[in-house]
Amino acid sequence: MTDKLMTNFRLIAFGGLAMILLAITHSAFGQVDDYQPKTVLRKPIRAITDPPTTSAHTAEIGDNELVIGVEVNGQSRAYPINQLTGPSREIINDELGGTAIAATW
Amino acid sequence: MSDLETDTEWSHLLGRGMDGALKGKTLTPLISDMVTWDVWKREYPETTALNMSQTSKNYSREFYREPTQFVFGFKAIGKPWSLAMDQMLKRPVHQFELGDEPLLATFDERGTVTHLFSRDIGGQTLDFEQVDGLTMKDHQTSSHWSMITGSATAGAMKGIRLTPHVGIMSYRKAWKNFHPDSSDIAF
Helix, strand or coil, X not given: CEECCCCCEECCCCCCCECEEEEEEEEECCCCCCCCCCCCCCCCCCXXXXXXXXXXCCCCCCCCCEEEEEEECCEEEEEEHHHCCXXXXXXXXXXXXXXXXEEEC | CEECCCCCEEECCCCEEEECCCCCEXXXXXXXXXXXXXXXXXXXXXXXXXXXXXXXXXXXXXXXXXXXXXXXXXXXXXXXXXXXXHXXXXXXXXXXXECCEEEEEEEECCCCEEEEEECEECCEECCEEXXXXXXXXXXXXXXXXXXXXXXXXXXXXXXXXXXXXXXXXXEHHHHHHHCXXXXXXXX
16 A cells, blocks of 8 residues: 655665665555664755756766666656765655656665 | 655665654665666667766776675565675676576676566566677577666567566665575575
């Protein structure tokens, strides 16, 4: 079961590197009683919402640069890794193909 | 991470609400690719792209410095598994079965990314080998397939696409921390 709550995320703790794209719908999952965050930031990093995007023709991205690419409902978007590696960029709240998504790093 | 609406704390590797009003909820992972920009543009010419300032110059160098640090993690038959990236580097087309599910992992050395597909096409299990670069062929029909998209590009299967599976590239240590019951795929 899922619901359609729209949610925006911000970074509050440092974790392991991983490329993940998440659709922002919530569904019931298993137990999380063993939650013990190791490092929580005193001041959360400001959330990135409504990020600027550009077309493939005008994008200033090198051909050899790595991107995370995703297609949702016929629309596609690339997230250059070289724009995601700092702590302030680890979460990009976005919308694609009518779906609220978050690119996290 | 936390969300602005309820201040619930989430694990961004698990995509799961860990503490707060949405504790126990999980976000749906999307299938995504990590590829070079020229490959992505070729596959999706109408794509848009994030347009923010750079925070680093060339991420892929990080991977090649120490590929043993990374795994491709995924879930199948109800539990987590990991594919060692240094092994994928040596064997870019790797076939295995989990339960009754025939799977195929491919590795794009230039994009430093693993893709995972089902090898089942309408009840028929296909076996693959790498032809060259990012092209593979199946033994049953000799059709040629893209190792990135899982689409048949030539032969009897042209136009057919293998079903992709969701997975993530992660530091080995982080994957194990979040999935202590994960098992390594044998090579």
